[in-house]
Amino acid sequence: xxxxxxxxxxxxxxxxxxxxxxxxxxxxxxxxxxxxxxxxxxxxxxxxxxxxxxxxxxxxxxxxxxxxxxxxxxxxxxxxxxxxxxxxxxxxxxxxxxxxxxxxxxxxxxxxxxxxxxxxxxxxxxxxxxxxxxxxxxxxxxxxxxxxxxxxxxxxxxxxxxxxxxxxxxxxxxxxxxxxxxxxxxxxxxxxxxxxxxxxxxxxxxxxxxxxxxxxxxxxxxxxxxxxxxxxxxxxxxxxxxxxxxxxxxxxxxxxxxxxxxxxxxxxxxxxxxxxxx
Amino acid sequence: xxxxxxxxxxxxxxxxxxxxxxxxxxxxxxxxxxxxxxxxxxxxxxxxxxxxxxxxxxxxxxxxxxxxxxxxxxxxxxxxxxxxxxxxxxxxxxxxxxxxxxxxxxxxxxxxxxxxxxxxxxxxxxxxxxxxxxxxxxxxxxxxxxxxxxxxxxxxxxxxxxxxxxxxxxxxxxxxxxxxxxxxxxxxxxxxxxxxxxxxxxxxxxxxxxxxxxxxxxxxxxxxxxxxxxxxxxxxxxxxxxxxxxxxxxxxxxxxxxxxxxxxxxxxxxxxxxxxxxxxxxxxxxxxxxxxxxxxxxxxxxxxxxxxxxxx
Numbered sequence: 216x217x218x219x220x221x222x223x224x225x226x227x228x229x230x231x232x233x234x235x236x237x238x239x240x241x242x243x244x245x246x247x248x249x250x251x252x253x254x255x256x257x258x259x260x261x262x263x264x265x266x267x268x269x270x271x272x273x274x275x276x277x278x279x280x281x282x283x284x285x286x287x288x289x290x291x292x293x294x295x296x297x298x299x300x301x302x303x304x305x306x307x308x309x310x311x312x313x314x315x316x317x318x319x320x321x322x323x324x325x326x327x328x329x330x331x332x333x334x335x336x337x338x339x340x341x342x343x344x345x346x347x348x349x350x351x352x353x354x355x356x357x358x359x360x361x362x363x364x365x366x367x368x369x370x371x372x373x374x375x376x377x378x379x380x381x382x383x384x385x386x387x388x389x390x391x392x393x394x395x396x397x398x399x400x401x402x403x404x405x406x407x408x409x410x411x412x413x414x415x416x417x418x419x420x421x422x423x424x425x426x427x428x429x430x431x432x433x434x435x436x437x438x439x440x441x442x443x444x445x446x447x448x449x450x451x452x453x454x455x456x457x458x459x460x461x462x463x464x465x466x467x468x469x470x471x472x473x474x475x476x477x478x479x480x481x482x483x484x485x486x487x488x489x490x491x492x493x
Numbered sequence: 494x495x496x497x498x499x500x501x502x503x504x505x506x507x508x509x510x511x512x513x514x515x516x517x518x519x520x521x522x523x524x525x526x527x528x529x530x531x532x533x534x535x536x537x538x539x540x541x542x543x544x545x546x547x548x549x550x551x552x553x554x555x556x557x558x559x560x561x562x563x564x565x566x567x568x569x570x571x572x573x574x575x576x577x578x579x580x581x582x583x584x585x586x587x588x589x590x591x592x593x594x595x596x597x598x599x600x601x602x603x604x605x606x607x608x609x610x611x612x613x614x615x616x617x618x619x620x621x622x623x624x625x626x627x628x629x630x631x632x633x634x635x636x637x638x639x640x641x642x643x644x645x646x647x648x649x650x651x652x653x654x655x656x657x658x659x660x661x662x663x664x665x666x667x668x669x670x671x672x673x674x675x676x677x678x679x680x681x682x683x684x685x686x687x688x689x690x691x692x693x694x695x696x697x698x699x700x701x702x703x704x705x706x707x708x709x710x711x712x713x714x715x716x717x718x719x720x721x722x723x724x725x726x727x728x729x730x731x732x733x734x735x736x737x738x739x740x741x742x743x744x745x746x747x748x749x750x751x752x753x754x755x756x757x758x759x760x761x762x763x764x765x766x767x768x769x770x771x772x773x774x775x776x777x778x779x780x781x782x783x784x785x786x787x788x789x790x791x792x793x794x795x796x797x798x799x800x801x802x803x804x805x
Contacts (some may be wrong), residue, residue: 233585314639314642319598319600321567491546
């Protein structure tokens with residue numbers, strides 16, 4: 216455990232030194248401010264044209280927050296892949312791994328440490344950004360998103376799945392090949408998820424099956440859907456009035472599957488890293 | 494029990510990459526306190542051997558032990574230091590942070606690290622550069638800090654893979670002095686090199702490696718063996734003469750065109766006996782010229798036929 220923490224801290228320090236952390240935080244803050252300003256003006260118009268506080272007004276606010284969260288979920292996945300894609304393969308290519316792996320530490324500790332460091336950074340970043348826009352919305356309009364905390368954690372979980380996938384790829388593939396693979400997998404889950412949605416609205420079973428299959432292959436999109444489902448009022452979901460409306464929400468079984476999937480990826484990454492020559 | 498075990502034991506270590514045999518079968522024992530040279534041309538399998546011993550590469554077959562523990566157990570590297578051939582480290586770390594990190598990975602307590610880090614920076618002449626990032630270091634400075642890193646845990650066994658490749662003459666002398674200092678402290682040093690002179694100056698024993706195999710192991714310095722070559726020019730070479738000389742030299746090279754025989758002797762004490770024996774059996778002896786064989790001569794006589802790459 217001590218070794219895992221050393222590598223987690225090293226990963227965190229590297230992000231801080233290489234300015235990735237500051238750049239991401241600065242841009243994240245800019246994103247929240249931009250969102251807040253934009254929301255403020257839309258809010259003014261919406262209130263002016265509405266007849267008092269009602270369910271449609273709340274649905275409008277909800278749509279705005281969901282749009283913001285959708286961007287954050289995408290950014291989270293991008294960051295997860297970009298920060299981790301070369302964390303193993305890059306160190307093998309540059310030979311920096313040799314002085315580390317010949318210390319009296321298990322390779323699993325190196326891998327888990329890197330995963331933990333990146334996972335903590337990603338989760339904090341997503342919670343910070345998502346929390347920022349949820350709070351900005353609340354401060355301006357008084358609208359509080361339902362299930363905000365579990366929703367944010369699900370968005371972070373989606374990024375962690377992609378992080379684990381990209382770390383696994385990095386134990387065998389070159390940095391570029393791994394990046395291509397990770398984004399292809401994300402794309403597959405993304406398209407599969409939308410096919411499933413459309414299929415559910417049009418009652419096309421084949422389309423739904425394709426979606427389920429893609430969710431089993433890469434469950435990242437299914438987790439986003441789960442987050443979107445719990446953070447929207449039930450009426451919005453049922454009526455399908457928003458692009459984020461969930462015709463079929465993934466079940467708890469899917470959540471458990473995704474958790475097992477992620478743990479399996481990490482275990483496989485550890486096995487693969489342990490058995491390769493450095 | 495662990496103290497009494499040799500520093501390095503390898504039994505039939507073998508590494509095959511696809512169809513290429515990098516290390517055929519490495520079997521050797523390095524006792525504690527030795528400065529052991531691992532000498533061979535480029536591509537002989539030296540680095541792969543070290544990688545297997547240090548757990549970086551998985552052997553295709555065979556097994557090994559460091560300080561009595563199997564090489565598959567990370568704990569065997571607790572008292573081991575390593576300077577890799579490609580001394581590349583995290584460029585964003587400062588020199589002192591880098592040493593501190595490697596101390597942490599060895600599990601050294603904070604106060605020990607606080608003492609060791611400045612000590613080592615001074616040892617490798619980098620005290621002034623303690624707070625500079627490794628990204629700003631020259632090749633020579635990186636090799637120095639890499640050497641310091643290899644010594645952070647006051648190791649009982651140190652692997653140095655081509656430790657002077659990036660260094661100027663001053664740096665090379667520094668490495669020699671450090672190796673001498675380690676030897677005085679009783680630390681075992683495994684020196685991987687293709688520089689004959691470097692090995693000749695620093696090592697107590699040397700293995701010659703070629704095409705993935707140890708061809709010959711010999712002691713250096715005071716107990717130098719297999720190092721005298723004697724040319725005998727005689728009137729006539731006959732079978733009895735060659736067979737008779739075999740009692741002193743396992744290998745007798747015959748050159749009939751110049752009537753010369755070349756013997757390989759472990760020391761010069763047998764020279765008078767050889768001269769007497771040749772004369773007494775009635776052979777005309779025109780000259781008997783012993784010459785000490787340099788490490789280079791020995792190297793070429795052992796691995797010469799396998800060298801396809803450069804040797805320097």
